[in-house]
Amino acid sequence: xxxxxxxxxxxxxxxxxxxxxxxxxxxxxxxxxxxxxxxxxxxxxxxxxxxxxxxxxxxxxxxxxxxxxxxxxxxxxxxxxxxxxxxxxxxxxxxxxxxxxxxxxxxxxxxxxxxxxxxxxxxxxx
Amino acid sequence: xxxxxxxxxxxxxxxxxxxxxxxxxxxxxxxxxxxxxxxxxxxxxxxxxxxxxxxxxxxxxxxxxxxxxxxxxxxxxxxxxxxxxxxxxxxxxxxxxxxxxxxxxxxxxxxxxxxxxxxxxxxxxxxxxxxxxxxxxxxxxxxxxxxxxxxxxxxxxxxxxxxxxxxxxxxxxxxxxxxxxxxxxxxxxxxxxxxxxxxxxxxxxxxxxxxxxxxxxxxxxxxxxxxxxxxxxxxxxxxxxxxxxxxxxxxxxxxxxxxxxxxxxxxxxxxxxxxxxxxxxxxxxxxxxxxxxxxxxxxxxxxxxxxxxxxxxxxxxxxxxxxxxxxxxxxxxxxxxxxxxxxxxxxxxxxxxxxxxxxxxxxxxxxxxxxxxxxxxxxxxxxxxxxxxxxxxxxxxxxxxxxxxxxxxxxxxxxxxxxxxxxxxxxxxxxxxxxxxxxxxxxxxxxxxxxxxxxxxxxxxxxxxxxxxxxxxxxxxxxxxxxxxxxxxxxxxxxx
Numbered sequence: 001x002x003x004x005x006x007x008x009x010x011x012x013x014x015x016x017x018x019x020x021x022x023x024x025x026x027x028x029x030x031x032x033x034x035x036x037x038x039x040x041x042x043x044x045x046x047x048x049x050x051x052x053x054x055x056x057x058x059x060x061x062x063x064x065x066x067x068x069x070x071x072x073x074x075x076x077x078x079x080x081x082x083x084x085x086x087x088x089x090x091x092x093x094x095x096x097x098x099x100x101x102x103x104x105x106x107x108x109x110x111x112x113x114x115x116x117x118x119x120x121x122x123x124x125x126x
Numbered sequence: 127x128x129x130x131x132x133x134x135x136x137x138x139x140x141x142x143x144x145x146x147x148x149x150x151x152x153x154x155x156x157x158x159x160x161x162x163x164x165x166x167x168x169x170x171x172x173x174x175x176x177x178x179x180x181x182x183x184x185x186x187x188x189x190x191x192x193x194x195x196x197x198x199x200x201x202x203x204x205x206x207x208x209x210x211x212x213x214x215x216x217x218x219x220x221x222x223x224x225x226x227x228x229x230x231x232x233x234x235x236x237x238x239x240x241x242x243x244x245x246x247x248x249x250x251x252x253x254x255x256x257x258x259x260x261x262x263x264x265x266x267x268x269x270x271x272x273x274x275x276x277x278x279x280x281x282x283x284x285x286x287x288x289x290x291x292x293x294x295x296x297x298x299x300x301x302x303x304x305x306x307x308x309x310x311x312x313x314x315x316x317x318x319x320x321x322x323x324x325x326x327x328x329x330x331x332x333x334x335x336x337x338x339x340x341x342x343x344x345x346x347x348x349x350x351x352x353x354x355x356x357x358x359x360x361x362x363x364x365x366x367x368x369x370x371x372x373x374x375x376x377x378x379x380x381x382x383x384x385x386x387x388x389x390x391x392x393x394x395x396x397x398x399x400x401x402x403x404x405x406x407x408x409x410x411x412x413x414x415x416x417x418x419x420x421x422x423x424x425x426x427x428x429x430x431x432x433x434x435x436x437x438x439x440x441x442x443x444x445x446x447x448x449x450x451x452x453x454x455x456x457x458x459x460x461x462x463x464x465x466x467x468x469x470x471x472x473x474x475x476x477x478x479x480x481x482x483x484x485x486x487x488x489x490x491x492x493x494x495x496x497x498x499x500x501x502x503x504x505x506x507x508x509x510x511x512x513x514x515x516x517x518x519x520x521x522x523x524x525x526x527x528x529x530x531x532x533x534x535x536x537x538x539x540x541x542x543x544x545x546x547x548x549x550x551x552x553x554x555x556x557x558x559x560x561x562x563x564x565x566x567x568x569x570x571x572x573x574x575x576x577x578x579x580x581x582x583x584x585x586x587x588x589x590x591x592x593x594x595x596x597x598x599x600x601x602x603x604x605x606x607x608x609x610x611x612x613x614x615x616x617x618x619x620x621x622x
Contacts, residue, residue: 002422002611002612003605004605004608004611005608005611007605007606007608008605008606008607008608010606011606011607050501050504051504051505051506051509051613051614051615052420052442052500052501052503052504052505052610052611052612052613053610053611054608054609054610054611055441055442055445055495055500055501055504055609055610055611056500056501056504056505056613057497057498057501059501076516076519076520076523076525078516092516092520092529092530094529094530096497097498097528097529098526098528098529099529103497104497104501105490105497106490106609106610107488107490107491107589107592107593107594107609
């Protein structure tokens with residue numbers, strides 16, 4: 001992750017009161033304990049920092065392997081990703097690419113606003 | 127670290143015309159005999175060769191901040207503390223600018239040494255930023271400005287060598303007093319005609335101008351060609367590609383001879399354009415970067431130039447140059463070319479010119495960035511392939527395939543028109559660098575196939591609260607709001 005990307009993502013995460021962690025290799029943000037209404041009270045979610053961020057839009061989300069939310073939330077499960085010592089399952093969830101959120105604009109959107117998309121995602125059955 | 131170093135790396139000061147005007151009105155307010163001063167906020171970008179500092183704003187003195195009973199500058203403690211707290215709050219750097227009396231030199235006095243040795247340790251203690259700069263200005267009875275400056279950033283010392291002032295009607299590069307005579311390039315005979323039209327001062331300004339051209343192909347090469355013939359002697363070229371045979375149709379300076387050893391052995395586009403410039407003016411100083419404007423090596427070279435001309439017509443370059451304009455005070459002229467056809471006939475050969483400058487709207491404010499296209503431009507081939515595969519699977523499931531992948535059609539362009547738009551960009555660059563003329567609008571487009579060229583032009587404003595309004599001059603200290611970065615799959619940029 002370049003210093004500029006790290007500075008930007010860190011600044012975005014400082015804007016939210018939720019517990020988060022920025023990890024590297026792969027570059028990603030982990031949101032801890034996001035609330036859900038789909039059979040579990042909360043879940044951790046990992047979101048990859050796209051190459052070329054922030055112009056490249058944030059897209060997709062990953063749930064912990066064996067999460068009961070996989071197959072329940074919107075989006076097709078895909079491959080697995082190892083990050084921060086855990087295994088995550090990638091879910092094809094695309095809020096800013098026709099998925100209901102406004103078109104991506106890096107002067108307004110970022111990991112701080114993606115939190116809202118994730119909270120709504122974890123509360124709507126597919 | 128010694129306060130006076132004989133040879134220190136160079137520093138370039140960048141300032142907007144509006145701030146410069148306020149600065150001069152303030153520090154010369156007790157002229158011709160008495161000095162005056164102000165603290166100022168600035169951003170920085172340190173490069174391997176030196177540093178660029180960008181003036182964000184003045185922290186103007188209030189009543190009692192400076193001692194008005196003496197003819198020299200005496201800064202009172204509440205003023206320095208107020209400035210230090212402002213620095214800490216805004217995550218920027220603080221320096222001081224003061225005047226010397228009319229017709230006096232601008233070399234630091236022993237009192238200036240005392241002041242700087244105190245402030246260079248005082249201000250870095252507030253907040254994270256460690257740079258401090260001290261500038262001295264004077265004005266002759268004829269109105270000529272002289273200046274000098276020095277600065278420190280953690281373990282490096284710098285000497286101010288140049289100042290670039292950017293306003294909407296002129297971009298002016300001036301040299302620090304100690305270097306004033308040696309730094310200017312001598313007259314160029316090729317400029318005789320240009321001198322007749324625009325005058326000797328304009329010709330000198332072009333010789334001393336530093337211009338970046340992003341993209342060395344259909345639009346970038348004629349831009350470079352026209353600027354070289356106008357006498358611009360310092361050019362940075364940025365392009366990642368090798369010359370291909372199809373480029374012969376539009377790349378100025380390319381010939382069949384470049385493929386004498388086969389297409390595999392063809393030169394880089396930046397080398398072809400460099401050779402074209404050098405063939406016109408062997409004295410030209412051309413820096414060739416094989417890479418992309420998003421990469422740090424390119425940025426290190428671009429931030430010291432007067433003006434960028436962006437000739438790639440890509441969303442990521444457009445975003446990058448519009449961000450460089452407000453964060454680093456490097457203005458830009460961005461070009462675009464579109465062809466349209468119907469029933470086998472051309473209906474549109476459309477050119478677009480956009481001017482980005484500090485205080486003006488960015489590419490997002492103007493609605494000139496397509497988010498999906500921008501994302502695709504920065505994707506690796508592997509990711510594009512994966513997304514195409516996922517789109518096919520989504521289609522089979524009856525899901526929205528467009529959420530995974532949408533094709534982005536490439537629109538080909540041809541040489542006669544890219545040459546025209548490149549020459550147009552060079553024209554406006556010449557006008558801006560000499561202060562002789564400006565484009566009719568900061569954004570305009572035209573279609574050469576229609577009556578009156580279907581001209582559409584406007585001068586828009588920034589959206590309220592946009593970064594382009596809030597981060598003017600923040601340079602590297604505005605990284606927390608950077609709009610774009612180089613994706614990791616790109617090969618590293620290099621100089622050739």
